[in-house]
Amino acid sequence: MPDADRLPMTSRLLLGAIAGAAATVAMTAAMNRLHRRLPADERYPLPPREITESLLPQLSDDDAIKDGATAAHHGYGAVSGALIAAAAPNIGLSGGALAGVGVWAASYFGWVPAAAILQPAHRHPVRRNALMIAAHIVWGAVTAASIRELEAARSTTLRAGPLKDAVKEQNGEQ
Numbered sequence: 001m002p003d004a005d006r007l008p009m010t011s012r013l014l015l016g017a018i019a020g021a022a023a024t025v026a027m028t029a030a031m032n033r034l035h036r037r038l039p040a041d042e043r044y045p046l047p048p049r050e051i052t053e054s055l056l057p058q059l060s061d062d063d064a065i066k067d068g069a070t071a072a073h074h075g076y077g078a079v080s081g082a083l084i085a086a087a088a089p090n091i092g093l094s095g096g097a098l099a100g101v102g103v104w105a106a107s108y109f110g111w112v113p114a115a116a117i118l119q120p121a122h123r124h125p126v127r128r129n130a131l132m133i134a135a136h137i138v139w140g141a142v143t144a145a146s147i148r149e150l151e152a153a154r155s156t157t158l159r160a161g162p163l164k165d166a167v168k169e170q171n172g173e174q
Helices: 009-035 047-055 062-087 093-114 126-155
Strands: none
Touching (some): 093 126
16 A cells, blocks of 8 residues: 555545544534533533634524534534645544644634634633543544545555446447
């Protein structure tokens, strides 16, 4: 199996985007389970909802806000996964987990407060920060594992070979 860093950049970006979006599903599952464990006064909406509602105040219908938050969260996961695959195509699980924490820090201490969307993370409740860090660790590790699995599939299930099950024309007939 060739090293992932030998893949064309477009392939690395594609695999990373798929991996990041898939990892966002696992991250969301972790967020759901951990959110239930917060004290009642800290069980208000998590950042994907807060960010979406802040950026798109014209969405007044609850389902539209939920859909927007879901799409934005998975899109952000896909973009972040693509960037990780581009920068570190052979990333391991621990590197992925660290990358997840890096995405959290860059978001919640960086662009999100800089854009005046949410307060910086040090002003959020400690348990909510712990939840978000744990969820980003899950995201990063799953992203790394998914990149590796998708890259491996290129050498196994997606490799070139005879198309034995494909419908082929033979002598003008199908």
